[in-house]
Structure formats: C-alpha cells, structure tokens
Amino acid sequence: MERDLADTKAVAVTSCGPxxxxxxxxxxxxxxxxxxxxxxxxxxxxSRIVRTYRDRVVSVVTAMLGDPDPAEDxxxxxxxxxxxxxxxxxxxxxxxxxxxxxxxRTAVDHTRRFWSRxxxxxxxxxxxQREALLSGIAGSQGRGAQMADPExxxxxxxxxxxxxxxxxxxxxxxxxAVVLKDLTDxxxxxxxxxLGCPLGTVESRIHRGRAILRRKLERMLRS
Amino acid sequence: xxxxxxxxxRTRLSAYRDGALxxxxxxxxxxxxxxxxxxxxxxxxxxxxxRLVAGAAVTVPSGFDERLRARLSARxxxxxxxxxxxxxxxxSSLLAAAVLVALLAGLGPAIVRDPRTGPxxxxxxxxxxxxxxxxxxxxxxxxxxxxxxxxSEDRSE
Numbered sequence: 386m387e388r389d390l391a392d393t394k395a396v397a398v399t400s401c402g403p404x405x406x407x408x409x410x411x412x413x414x415x416x417x418x419x420x421x422x423x424x425x426x427x428x429x430x431x432s433r434i435v436r437t438y439r440d441r442v443v444s445v446v447t448a449m450l451g452d453p454d455p456a457e458d459x460x461x462x463x464x465x466x467x468x469x470x471x472x473x474x475x476x477x478x479x480x481x482x483x484x485x486x487x488x489x490r491t492a493v494d495h496t497r498r499f500w501s502r503x504x505x506x507x508x509x510x511x512x513x514q515r516e517a518l519l520s521g522i523a524g525s526q527g528r529g530a531q532m533a534d535p536e537x538x539x540x541x542x543x544x545x546x547x548x549x550x551x552x553x554x555x556x557x558x559x560x561x562a563v564v565l566k567d568l569t570d571x572x573x574x575x576x577x578x579x580l581g582c583p584l585g586t587v588e589s590r591i592h593r594g595r596a597i598l599r600r601k602l603e604r605m606l607r608s
Numbered sequence: 609x610x611x612x613x614x615x616x617x618r619t620r621l622s623a624y625r626d627g628a629l630x631x632x633x634x635x636x637x638x639x640x641x642x643x644x645x646x647x648x649x650x651x652x653x654x655x656x657x658x659r660l661v662a663g664a665a666v667t668v669p670s671g672f673d674e675r676l677r678a679r680l681s682a683r684x685x686x687x688x689x690x691x692x693x694x695x696x697x698x699x700s701s702l703l704a705a706a707v708l709v710a711l712l713a714g715l716g717p718a719i720v721r722d723p724r725t726g727p728x729x730x731x732x733x734x735x736x737x738x739x740x741x742x743x744x745x746x747x748x749x750x751x752x753x754x755x756x757x758x759x760s761e762d763r764s765e
Contacts, residue, residue: 432673439672444665457669461676468680545664552661566626567661573628592622595657602657 413437413480421472431471435464438481441569442488448564449492451553459495463488478578485569486579489561496557551601559594566591613640614647621651625658 412433419430442463447456466487474483552560558580565576577587617640623629624637641648 432677435673435676439668440665443668443672447666448661448664453666456666457672457675461672461679464676465679465683541663544660545666548660548664552664563658563661567658568665573623573626588623588628589619591626592619592654595622595654598661599653599657602660 414476417471417474417476417480431468434467438484439464441481442484444568445485445488445564446492448549448552448568449489449557449560450496451549453549455495459492460488462495463491466491479575481569482571482575482579485565485571486581489565489579493557493561547605548598548602551598551605554601555594555597559590559597562587562590563594563598610646614644617641617644617647618650621647621654622658625651625655 416430416433420427420434439460443456443460446460446463447453450456450459463484467484470487474480552564555563561580562576565571565579566573571579573584573587573591576591577584580587580590582590617637620629620633620637624634627634629637641651
C-alpha cells in the first residue's frame with residue numbers, strides 16, 4: 386500500500402521548476418565551456434545542464450533500479466559525478482551519451498551494493514484491473530483507454546511500478562540497453578558508445594532484454 | 609508455424625521496430641512480415657513491451673535542484689577542509705624536515721671530526737693499523753695485505 390502511494394506520488398508530483406529546453410545542440414557546449422571557465426556564471430551554467438537532463442536521468446535511474454525510493458539519491462550522485470568530471474569531457478561524443486554512461490554505471494553499481502530481490506507481484510490488484518494493467522503486452526488498448534482520469538492515472542502508476550519490478554529481474558546488461566533505448570531514445574550507435582559495446586551486441590541485448598521482460602510481465606499477469 | 613526464416617527474422621525484429629536496420633535488411637523483414645502472422649504478433653508484443661518501458665518514465669521529485677545544490681555545497685566545503693588539512697600537513701612536514709636538516713648540519717661535523725664519535729668501522733681500522741703498523745694512514749682501508757704483514761714481520765726481525 387505504501388509503495389502504491391509512493392509510486393502514485395512519484396508520477397503525480399509536478400517537476401521542480403521549469404525544465405530547460407535544449408534549443409540547439411551547441412547550447413550544451415556553451416554551458417559546459419562556461420562551467421569550465423569558472424567564475425560567477427559557472428554554477429548557473431551547471432544548473433542549466435541539470436534542468437535539461439534531470440528528467441531523463443531520474444527516469445533512467447529509476448528504471449535501472451526498479452525502485453523510485455533511492456532513485457533521487459542515485460540521480461543526484463550522477464550529477465555530482467558530472468560536476469566533478471566535466472573537465473574530462475572532450476566533446477568526442479554527444480554529451481548525453483557520456484551522461485547516460487555515467488547514469489547507467491552509477492545505477493548498476495548501486496544495484497550491486499543494495500540488490501534486493503523483492504518481487505513485485507500483482508498482489509492487492511483486483512482481477513478486473515489486471516487485464517487493463519498489462520493491456521499493452523497483448524497489443525490491445527484494453528480497458529485503460531476508457532477509464533476516467535484519476536482511475537487512469539492510478540492504473541498508469543501501478544503499471545509503471547510493475548514494469549519497474551519486472552525490469553529489476555532482467556540482467557543488468559540487457560536492462561541497461563532496453564532502458565536507454567525506450568526511455569531516452571538514443572540511437573543504437575549512441576547506446577553502444579554509452580555502454581561500451583559494439584552495434585551487434587546492442588541489437589542483441591535490446592532484443593533479448595525485451596524478450597526477457599515480456600516473459601516476466603506475462604508471468605506476473607498469470608500469477 | 610515457426611520456420612527457420614522466422615527464427616532468423618525474429619532476432620532482428622527489435623532493430624526493425626526501432627528503425628536500426630539497413631534498408632535492404634529492413635525490406636527483407638517487411639516482406640516476411642507481410643506473409644507471416646506469427647512474426648507480426650511477435651513484433652506487436654515487442655512494440656508493446658517497448659511502449660510499457662517508455663511509459664515507466666517518472667517526473668523529477670519536487671526540490672530535486674535544491675537538494676542537489678546543497679550536496680554540491682557540502683562537497684565543496686568538505687574538499688576545502690580536506691585541502692586545508694593537506695596544506696597544514698605539508699607545512700608541518702616541511703617544518704619537521706627543516707628542523708632535522710638543521711640538527712644534522714649542527715651535529716654532523718662534530719660526528720665526522722671527533723675520532724671518539726666517528727664511524728666505528730673507520731676507528732676500528734685505524735686502531736688496528738696503529739697497533740700493527742704504528743700508523744693509521746694505510747691506503748687499503750680493508751686492513752693489511754698478507755705481503756704487508758710479512759714485511760712487518762721481517763722488519764721486526
């Protein structure tokens with residue numbers, strides 16, 4: 386019950402302050418150079434970087450951990466690492482590729498340290514809602530599309546919780562590839578650079594990761 | 609029915625769905641999907657899973673930026689304290705080294721010049737030479753050679 390409320394809260398809270406919109410790929414280069422130059426504008430430039438990428442980093446970390454509770458702490462750890470190591474970024478790859486590499490590694494390290502095998506099942510969810518929860522897997526819209534807004538939001542929160550629970554049971558290399566593809570929409574080449582593996586490996590990890598995830602979700606639906 | 613072609617095609621379905629295949633492979637997959645219901649269903653399942661993951665995105669908790677700023681400030685303070693401690697430690701080490709050098713500079717000559725406190729090996733050799741040959745100034749510091757010893761015995765005769 387507590388987890389339900391926490392998840393609903395995580396989805397429902399409004400973002401803290403306006404997110405920065407990336408007008409141009411060069412914006413981030415300017416912010417990084419301003420930050421590295423130091424002085425009074427440096428911290429403001431770093432804040433702009435944080436505001437631009439925090440949504441994606443929090444989502445990636447949450448999906449990697451399968452739990453929103455420690456995700457904020459880990460996401461902040463990611464930005465602390467970026468702050469400390471930004472001088473080592475050489476503009477040889479896209480900044481977000483470098484950032485997601487840090488995010489996935491930090492999340493994997495955290496998972497190793499605090500791995501818990503708490504299974505998220507569909508306990509406490511009425512039979513009538515189960516079909517709607519996983520309607521996507523069967524390729525149909527199910528009942529979710531016809532629901533009233535509060536009910537739909539609650540269902541989406543539960544669905545997100547279940548997907549995160551299932552993701553947690555997918556081995557980390559496959560999970561990282563799937564999360565980076567489906568939550569950040571990086572290209573396969575960028576995912577390869579972020580995870581340090583060749584293109585063929587990225588393709589097979591995404592494919593196998595989704596297949597494993599599908600089996601886990603279907604098992605949850607049946608249990 | 610799943611054929612060998614189906615098994616091959618299915619390994620490429622995620623990449624096909626994500627638009628990551630080259631044009632000719634993509635056309636090959638599309639042609640197979642046109643004829644194969646099983647692979648179309650497989651693709652539909654993959655697409656559904658991808659959409660479910662995309663739907664698991666979360667919004668940033670309220671106060672995220674403020675808490676991050678507080679952690680950055682705390683870390684900067686800790687680093688400054690650590691750097692201060694390092695500077696203090698370096699200064700203390702330099703001071704200790706300076707004192708040691710000063711002590712050695714002051715006592716060193718006395719140690720070297722005073723035969724009573726000189727290095728034991730030199731004093732022992734000098735004493736041995738004095739006893740055997742009546743002089744401490746032999747060129748071989750390792751002691752008398754057998755020839756020297758025999759000459760000394762000859763002299764005594």
